[in-house]
Amino acid sequence: MLRLLIRFLGLLLLAGGFAALIVDGTRSLAGDGLHVTPLSEGAADLFPAQMKAFRIALEEKAPQIWASIVFALLLAPLSLTLTGLGGLLIALSRKRRRAIDYPLR
Known part of the structure; x- marks a missing residue:
């Protein structure tokens, strides 16, 4: 199943x-x-509040992760x-x- x-x-x-x-x-x-269309734009269209909260939470806890890894992944088509x-x-x-x-x- x-x-x-x-x-x-x-x-x-x-x-x-x-x-x-x-x-x-x-x-x-x-x-x-x-x-x-980058992944960030598609995710922001579907889940605007969750993406904003995710970004804020990740920037507070680990700003270097947001700046390097996650931001690069969100630029993928x-x-x-x-x-x-x-x-x-x-x-x-x-x-x-x-x-x-x-x-x-």
Whole structure:
């Protein structure tokens, strides 16, 4: 049952990554230039209050982590991030192959 939920979440993330890619492509064609939506912009659109609270809490407790690691991760393209996470979840939800025991000759 857990494998089904993980695979479903992976498919949702893949669909979201594809939709973000379509939106970026449409904006790029309409604007006569490359437009890539960063993860921070997508997260701020979906969860504005939580992102602000997350940033404030992290800047208070560990400002060097916010300045280097988290800020760099939030600059990653939204479509690439969602597609990568979705693919990872789908790969993790696959059944493992059983080892085939060949008889010794």
